[in-house]
Amino acid sequence: MSADRPAIRLRGLTKSFGAGNAVDGVDLDVVEGEFFSMLGPSGSGKTTVLRLIAGFEQPTSGTVSLQGKDVTDRAPFDRDVNTVFQDYALFPHMTVLDNVAYGLRVRGVGRRERHERARAALDTVRLGGFGDRKPGQLSGGQRQRVALARATVVQPKVLLLDEPLGALDLKLREQMQVELKELQRELGITFIFVTHDQEEALTLSDRIAVFNEGRIEQLGTPAEIYDHPVSPFVAAFVGTSNVFSDELSLRVLGRGGIHSVRPEKMTVERLESPLSGDRSATGVLAEVIYLGSSTRLIVDLDAGMRVVVQEQNDARRVGDEERGARVRVAWSDRDTVVVVADRRTESLDPAP
Amino acid sequence: MLQADSGGPVPVPRDTGARRISVFLSRHPRLRLSLLLSAPLFWLGLVYIVALAALLITALWTVDTFTGTITQTWTLDNIVTVLTGSLYQTVTLRTLGIAVVVTVVDILVALPIAFYMAKVASTRWQRVLVIAVLMPLWASYLVKAYAWRSVLSSDGIVDWLVAPFGGQTPGYGLPATVITLAYLWLPYVILPIYAGLERVPDSLLEASGDLGGRTGSTLRLIVLPMIWPAIIAGSIFSFSLTLGDYITVNIVGGANQMLGNLVYTNVGAANNLPLAAAIALIPIVIIFGYLAAVRRTGALDNL
Numbered sequence: 001m002s003a004d005r006p007a008i009r010l011r012g013l014t015k016s017f018g019a020g021n022a023v024d025g026v027d028l029d030v031v032e033g034e035f036f037s038m039l040g041p042s043g044s045g046k047t048t049v050l051r052l053i054a055g056f057e058q059p060t061s062g063t064v065s066l067q068g069k070d071v072t073d074r075a076p077f078d079r080d081v082n083t084v085f086q087d088y089a090l091f092p093h094m095t096v097l098d099n100v101a102y103g104l105r106v107r108g109v110g111r112r113e114r115h116e117r118a119r120a121a122l123d124t125v126r127l128g129g130f131g132d133r134k135p136g137q138l139s140g141g142q143r144q145r146v147a148l149a150r151a152t153v154v155q156p157k158v159l160l161l162d163e164p165l166g167a168l169d170l171k172l173r174e175q176m177q178v179e180l181k182e183l184q185r186e187l188g189i190t191f192i193f194v195t196h197d198q199e200e201a202l203t204l205s206d207r208i209a210v211f212n213e214g215r216i217e218q219l220g221t222p223a224e225i226y227d228h229p230v231s232p233f234v235a236a237f238v239g240t241s242n243v244f245s246d247e248l249s250l251r252v253l254g255r256g257g258i259h260s261v262r263p264e265k266m267t268v269e270r271l272e273s274p275l276s277g278d279r280s281a282t283g284v285l286a287e288v289i290y291l292g293s294s295t296r297l298i299v300d301l302d303a304g305m306r307v308v309v310q311e312q313n314d315a316r317r318v319g320d321e322e323r324g325a326r327v328r329v330a331w332s333d334r335d336t337v338v339v340v341a342d343r344r345t346e347s348l349d350p351a352p
Numbered sequence: 353m354l355q356a357d358s359g360g361p362v363p364v365p366r367d368t369g370a371r372r373i374s375v376f377l378s379r380h381p382r383l384r385l386s387l388l389l390s391a392p393l394f395w396l397g398l399v400y401i402v403a404l405a406a407l408l409i410t411a412l413w414t415v416d417t418f419t420g421t422i423t424q425t426w427t428l429d430n431i432v433t434v435l436t437g438s439l440y441q442t443v444t445l446r447t448l449g450i451a452v453v454v455t456v457v458d459i460l461v462a463l464p465i466a467f468y469m470a471k472v473a474s475t476r477w478q479r480v481l482v483i484a485v486l487m488p489l490w491a492s493y494l495v496k497a498y499a500w501r502s503v504l505s506s507d508g509i510v511d512w513l514v515a516p517f518g519g520q521t522p523g524y525g526l527p528a529t530v531i532t533l534a535y536l537w538l539p540y541v542i543l544p545i546y547a548g549l550e551r552v553p554d555s556l557l558e559a560s561g562d563l564g565g566r567t568g569s570t571l572r573l574i575v576l577p578m579i580w581p582a583i584i585a586g587s588i589f590s591f592s593l594t595l596g597d598y599i600t601v602n603i604v605g606g607a608n609q610m611l612g613n614l615v616y617t618n619v620g621a622a623n624n625l626p627l628a629a630a631i632a633l634i635p636i637v638i639i640f641g642y643l644a645a646v647r648r649t650g651a652l653d654n655l
Contacts, residue, residue: 056558076561089559093577103563106573154563 005068007032007158007190008053013062015048022048024214025062030158030192035184037193037201040211041237046194049211050160053192054083067157077106081158082151086166088143090135096122096146097131103154121153122146124183141172148183158190165200177203198238202226210234226262228337235260235339242266242307243339251303252281256342263310265335268297268321269328277330283307285325297321299329404636411629420623430630440614444634447610450530450601451594457534458541458590459583466542467575470549471557482546485539493536497603500532504604528604533594540593541586548582549575584646591642595635611635 008030015023023045030036038046051057053064055076063072071079082103090099097118098105104114122128125145135143144164151159164180165173181204184191195201201208202222210218210225210233218225218234229235232243244252244259253259267276268285283301290313297309307329321327365371377384411430416423434440469481488496503509504521511521522528552575560570598612611634618628 054558054562056562076558077564077566081562083559083562085555085559087553087555089553089555091556091559091574091578102560102565102573106560106563106565106569150563 005032006030006065007034007067008192009063009065009068010049010053011063011065013049013052013064014060015045015052015057016060021060021214023052023059026214026216028209028216028219030190031207032157032190033188035181035191035193035204035206037195037205037208038211039195039198039201039208039238040217041196044211045214046196046209046211047162048214050083050162050192050194053158054081054160055079080156081160082154082156083160083162084144084147084151084164086162086164088135088147090143090146090150092135094134095131096127096133096135096138099135099146100131100150100153102150107154117153118149121149124152124186125149125179140168141176144168144176145179148180152183152187152189156189158192159184159187161191161193163194163196165195165197173200180204202238210238212237229260229339232258232260232339235337240308240310242305244305246340246342248303248305249342252301252305253279253336257338258340260337260339261307261331261335263296263308264294264312266307266309266329266331267311268299268309269330271326271328275328275330277332279333279336280328280330281307282326282328285321285323285327288321288323299327301329407629407632410626411633413626415624415626422625430627431633433627434630434634440631440634443609443611443614446526446608447595447612447635448638450526450533450610451591453530454533454537454594455541455587455590457530458538459545459587461534461538462541462545462586463583466545466549469542469546470552471554485542485546488535489539493599494603496536497532497600500528500535501604504528504531524604524606526605526608528606529601529608529610532600532604533597534590536600537590537593540589544582544585544589545579548579548585552578588639588643588646592635592639595638 006029008028010026010028013023013026013028014021026045026049028049038049040046048057052059055071055074055078059072063070065071066080090096091102094102097115100121101109101114101118104117109117119128119131122131125148127142127145127149130138130142130146135146138146144167147164161180165176168176177200180191180193193201193204202225205222207219207221208225209216212233218230220228225234225238229238229241235241235243240263241260242263244261246256246258249259250256269276271282281301281303283299283303285297286300286306287296287298289296289298291310292313294310294312297311299307299309301307309329377387410422412426412428413422413424414427414429415421465481465485469478469485473481501524504523505511506521506523508521514520522531556574556578557570560574565573596612598610598616601608601610601613611631614631615628618624618631622628
């Protein structure tokens with residue numbers, strides 16, 4: 001069912017504001033019940049795609065389909081999707097209960113019933129006793145949950161979340177991430193989650209679309225995106241990567257193309273200790289940064305490149321590196337990701 | 353070594369008299385505040401409160417009908433006359449009616465204009481429109497009132513426009529007074545409503561639509577309650593300005609009189625300052641009543 005009737009289908013979606021294209025020909029199918037993230041830096045078009053799905057913007061060209069129905073020309077109130085806004089957009093003059101009941105009220109649900117259902121929705125986000133307060137009297141995390149309750153009480157097929165955790169502090173954000181994931185599992189509806197926080201996207205999502213300059217740069221599961229970035233942009237944007245340009249790949253790895261190695265796959269060793277990986281490069285230790293559970297070491301390779309190495313602070317780690325010392329960075333060839341294949345070998349291949 | 357080279361040593365402040373006063377004031381914040389506020393408070397007290405009190409007191413004196421001088425004998429006669437005299441009752445009701453109609457007309461006209469300015473127009477157009485709304489305020493009140501007199505005259509533009517459809521100009525009278533006053537006070541009503549709408553985030557309108565609210569519901573349940581204080585603020589302008597006006601009704605009102613005209617004639621031609629003061633108290637009482645009523649609705653809580 002989900003294969004031929006995806007929850008959301010975008011085809012050739014383009015939106016231009018003045019000069020450039022904010023969204024440039026996006027094709028996307030989101031499966032029903034999926035936790036789908038749109039990840040990208042600000043200005044990459046991810047929020048505009050979300051607004052096009054919600055109906056707040058009209059595409060310049062292309063179509064938006066929900067459950068197999070073309071809704072491109074429909075107003076937001078005629079679309080079976082609901083949005084959790086970045087600033088929550090709670091109505092300041094209404095109580096929390098009236099905020100949550102609003103969607104039911106404009107649909108003509110009676111006062112008694114809509115208050116009952118709003119109360120139940122507030123219970124699911126653990127705000128049972130807060131119905132009589134005004135949004136201004138709540139903390140950021142509580143407002144966030146009211147926004148969630150308000151958007152889910154009308155039982156949408158798809159919930160759109162526009163950087164919903166962006167305004168929260170780190171501790172609260174991590175807690176809300178868990179709650180979001182649980183809520184999504186409980187409701188069983190599709191979540192489309194916009195974020196610029198790659199860690200958040202990796203933690204929460206079933207699949208991720210990485211946006212860059214209005215296009216989807218890569219689409220895949222968190223593991224695919226993290227372990228096999230298909231472009232230097234994805235490698236650099238999702239997590240930290242040591243990206244070897246074509247020239248450096250030739251020098252360090254002995255083959256052309258663009259390669260990437262994650263900091264945690266590398267180790268820093270003394271020159272006299274036995275080599276632990278099948279790849280290595282020597283350099284000067286430029287910086288040692290203690291991060292609590294791990295240590296980040298920055299090494300200026302002799303080949304002319306700066307690499308970041310991240311080592312767990314466990315019992316095996318000696319931790320006696322000194323800035324300025326000559327060291328060896330070692331890693332395994334299977335952790336070396338080919339981002340762009342070597343064009344030389346391709347061009348040398350005889351034409352079939 | 354870290355010191356930036358900013359051209360020699362920084363001079364140590366000299367111990368001048370002005371500096372000593374500054375130090376003294378910065379240690380005594382209450383004194384600082386009272387020095388700051390005394391001049392405007394003095395002005396406000398003298399011009400405003402004393403003038404109002406003088407008005408009230410004058411209303412309790414009488415005029416010697418023979419010599420025409422004010423005798424300072426205390427009496428409630430003027431107040432009683434104003435409250436019971438049929439002329440004063442009629443004019444009060446007429447003035448109140450005009451003020452209410454002008455206010456309602458202004459709000460109805462201002463709402464869509466302000467909404468367009470705040471939520472639809474581009475930033476550039478927004479600026480142009482704000483100036484366009486303010487522009488009539490640069491012209492003299494009299495010029496605008498006489499302009500309407502000409503527009504509404506029997507061979508004016510209105511007559512010329514509606515004549516082909518079998519209509520005719522309303523001429524001079526209460527409708528002309530309402531039209532002219534509504535025009536005169538419109539900027540004072542548009543601007544607060546525009547400012548109020550500016551403070552409603554677009555995301556709230558989007559959220560309402562997103563939750564299934566059509567345009568009507570969004571306006572009724574989200575926009576109106578949020579800009580209610582702004583509407584009230586605008587209405588206070590048009591309502592109180594209309595209550596005190598007497599020039600427009602002279603120019604386009606035909607034979608009709610408003611409370612201001614009664615005050616004017618009693619101060620001037622009739623030479624009865626105490627009665628004029630008593631009449632002038634009527635709009636003040638009405639305004640206080642209006643403010644109290646508005647307060648009760650809770651509309652001013654969020655100001």
